[in-house]
Amino acid sequence: MAEAFAAKPGALPVLRGRHDLPEISGRISAIVLDGRLPRYFWAAFFSCFVFVLIFLYSITYLISVGVGAYGINVPVVWGTMIGNFVWWIGIGHAGTLISAVLLLLRQPWRASINRFAEAMTLFAVAMAGLFPILHLGRPWFFYWLLPLPNTHMHWPQWRSPLVWDFAAIATYPSVSLMFWYMGLLPDLAVLRDRAKSRPAQLFYGILAIGWRGSAFHWARYQTVYFLMAALATPLVVSVHSIVSLDFTFAIPPGFHSTIFPPYFVAGALLSGFAMVLTIAIPLRWAFSVQDLITLRHMDNAAKLMIAAGMIVIYGYASEAFFAWYSGEIYERTMMWQRAFGPYAPLFWAMLACNGAVLQLLWFRRVRLNMPGLFAIALIINVGMWIERYVIVVTGPSRDYLPSSWGEQSLRWLDFGILFGSIGTFLALVFLFIRILPAITIFEVEELAEERGSAG
Incomplete structure (x- = not known):
């Protein structure tokens, strides 16, 4: 709270205070090399690991019993699995936007948060x-989706969006991983040079693949880094657009909508930035790096959430309007059932989380209040999961034949897999923070140099 009140209007720096280069590299690398972790770090990690075990048990049970164990039925043959899939893909979008798009736009405030945002992308897509x-x-038999011949001569149906999904998901983590690793190279060399134990020197030395920081290295690095950013940028739009085509190519009411691609992309950015704040706010507090991850980062991320969230709200209004304007009884019935039928509590909770709560971010005092901003980010994460679930289940549950209407009954396995995946994701984030620098060393040093020369 004191940090928010101390910030004057229009005076939010990218870095707070004066920093020299050895101090920056020493502070960030010490988290990894010296093990300067908060005392509750490992307690939090092992709490997440409990959910990893739940996740593994749930998957084992699912494979042993079959997909009917987690509550899908006819007509709702897509349930929490597909809802979770769309939600996690969306969370991965903010990392690519922060890393690639803001790099091409020369936005300096990305420097302190792009590293863990990129890692978040990889873990979310996984x-x-x-x-x-x-x-x-x-x-x-998942490999049947690949264009590979086999003894049964099964070939993928290239007109199916499910095959496009496979191609998009395979492309997205591949490009994101290469882009993330490229950005790590200079920092891996710093860890290699600062490591005191021989195993650490060998580990980071192998990962640094001979980086010496010469002018030749930096010239090639800048060329390849910007080229990969340009390659990754279209993925922000294309991947979630392709995910939305899973729905728009289907015929149940509420699915075949041309608004879905931009609507899904905006929802992905909203949930992605909510997860960035969910990680960044505890991170900057736990490791006392408020001078490196400043209120400027939090404020800008919140503003981007407003922009994406207002597009999502427009998508909600557009869906309802065109269901009425089309005059088609099936679309109208589906929308009415969504708002006042068996899924009505989830529908109104979705609007409250993603619509009403989002409006608080218009106020600068709220954007600079870290506990409040953290709570809003959590609420929006919950709201975006509810939105994905509502989209997935309401259309098939109210299709063209009223005698076949039905609802999905959520079971323990649905929640075991969902919360298990969240625990696995957070456990991977904890391991990442422990093994690799969560803040980009060389980019923060560049910012410090620029501020020093400007001052």
Whole structure:
């Protein structure tokens, strides 16, 4: 709170205070090399690891019993698995936007948060990629989606969005991983040079692949880094647009909507930045790096959430308006049932979380209040999951034949897999913070140099 009140209007720096280069590299690398971790770090990690075990048990049970164990039925054959898939893919979008798009736009405030945002992207996409495979029913045959011949001559149907999903998901983590690793190279060399134990020197030395920081290295690095940023930028739009085509190519009421691609992309950015704040706010407090991850970062991320969230709200209004304006009884019935039927509590909770709560971010005092901003980010994360679930289940549950209407009954396995995936994601974030620098050393040093020369 004191930090928020101390910030004057229009006076939010990217870095607070004066920093020299050895001090920056020493502080960030010490978190990894010296093990300067908060005393509750490992307690939090092992709490998450409990959910990792729940996740593994739930997957084992699912494969042993079958997909009917987690509550899907006819007509709702897409349930929490596909909802989780869309939610996790969306969370991964903010990392690519912060890393690639803001790099191309020369935005200096990305420097302190891009590293863990990129890692968040990789972990979120890894979680997302599991759910379509588990939903197949026979996950060991997932490779049938690949254009590979086999003894049964199964070839993928290239007109199916599910095949496009496989290609998009495979492309997205591949490019994101290469881009993330490229950004790590200079920092890995710093860890290699500062490491005191021989195993650490070998570990980071191998990962640094001979980086020496010469002018030749930096010239090639800048060229390749910007080229990969340009390559990754279209993925922000294309991946979640392709995910939305899973729905728009289907015929149930509420699915075949042309608003879905931009609507899904905006929702992805909203949930992605909410997760960035969910990680960044505890991170800057736990490791006392408020001078490196400043209120400027929090304020800008909150503003981007407002922009994406207002597009999402427009999508909600557009869906309702065109269901009425079309005059089609099935669309009108589906929308009415969504608002006043069996899923009405979830529908109104979605509007409250993603619509009403979002409006608080218009106020600068709220954006600079870290506990309040953290709570809003958590609420929006919950709201975006509810939105994905509502979209997935309400259309098929109210299709063209009233005699076949039905609802999905959530079971323990739905929650075990959802919370297990969240715990696995957070456990991976904890391990990342322990093994690799969560803040980009060389980019923060560049910012410090620029501020020093400007001063």
